[in-house]
Amino acid sequence: MPRLPAPEIARLKPLVLARVAEGEAVTGVMRALGLGATAAQSWAKRDAGFRAALTQAVATGRARWMRGPDPMRMAAFLARVKAGEKVADLWGKPGMPGRTTYFHWRATDAMFAHEMGLIRAGQRAALAAGGRAAYRPYDPELADAIYARLWIRGSMAKALAGDARMPCASIVARWRREQPEFDKGIREAMACWRRTHAQARPPWRETLYSKAMRDRVIEHVAWGGSLASAAREAEMPALSTLYRWMRQRPDFARAVWTAYDDRDLADGFELIGPETGGGPRGQSRRRKALRRIGGLKRRPGLPRRGAPEGPRFIIVSPPGET
Incomplete structure (x- = not known):
């Protein structure tokens, strides 16, 4: 917050002292004036006279607050609330109590609490009447x-x-x-x-399936893709449509499973080819390759748990092995 000029500070100091002497809190007064909560402390550090006056104003306001509410101030507050102003909007304004003083009045003064209760009851009755007027019966x-x-x-x-x-x-x-x-x-x-x-509705879902579309999906899978990656390609069906075809079209499902199996077998032969070498080390590499092939993803469209009926594919040993 920018620092106020000296003439403005000199103009605000009497206002702060007067409101604090009425019983308001220093921080509440400073916030009501649009200043920082610690602005009064900064002024008191730089001005000894203001510091003494502020101490005296705090003592006066506290003594007045402890003696009880001011009848004139309380009546003015109740009149403004009855006129329709909100209680929270009046807190901290000149001649009005702060939030702490307001709740102190309600807790210690029976007349003030009774008047506020009547005001609140009238507001609730008016609100209920307005709600009944806006009620729309069945037409x-x-x-x-x-x-x-x-x-x-x-x-x-x-x-x-x-x-x-x-x-x-x-x-x-x-x-x-x-x-x-x-x-x-x-x-x-x-x-x-x-x-x-x-x-x-036109049967667009049924006409979407064609031999050309099936061949595109099979080619994509054979070259190392999946149904999910195929669905991300341009002018390809959504993934939910592909899985629906897997459930409803046995020829499509068999073609996709065959593409998966052929691709996995080709990868396996690359892993267990002659370059793996003979001896115990080569046999260990071949066993690891076979385990890797067996752990590949299940056929799409089948349940996650439980092995599919029959072997997924047949592993053929390379020439020279028994």
Whole structure:
């Protein structure tokens, strides 16, 4: 915060002393003036006269606060609250109590606590009356309009949009709870819309599958890819579509499994080829290679737990081995 000029500080010091002498806290006064909470301490360090005056103002305010509330100040506060001002907005203003003083008055003065209770009760009654005035009972005409719009638009959000007469979604939900027949009609309208549009929807999911698309997926897998990496390629089906084909199309599933097996066998022959050498060291390398092949990923589309029926592939020994 930038440092205030000396004339401004000289103007604010009497205001601070007056409010502190009324019983307000020093930090609360400084924050109410838009200054830092420790600004008064900085002024007191640089000005001995202000330090003595501030000490005296704190003692005066504390003594006044301990003697009890000021009737004139309390009456002014209650009048402004009855006029509609918020209690929190009055804290710390000139002639008004601070937050600590306000709660002290409520705890120690029965008359003040009673008056505040009456004010709070009136505010709650006005709020409740406003809520009852805004209550919208079930309207059969609006219910028919909602039915008609649901038949056309299909969703509640779209049915309620674009018309100021329509209730909000929470009111419609309350109507559905209160009127079982209305709720039943809503369900029937939305179900009929879904059936109608489901029949008119083009069968794009079925026409997407083709021999050319199958060959592209098989080629991708044979060259070291997977169904997940194939789904990330441009103009390829989504991963959920590929797995659905694995479940629903046996020819596609067999082709994918064959591509996986051929690729894994080719990798295995590279690992257990003649370059591994003979002797115990070469045999150990071959055994590790075979274990690696056996630990490769299961066929896509099969359960994670449990081995597939039958061998996944057949390992053929290289020439010269028995």
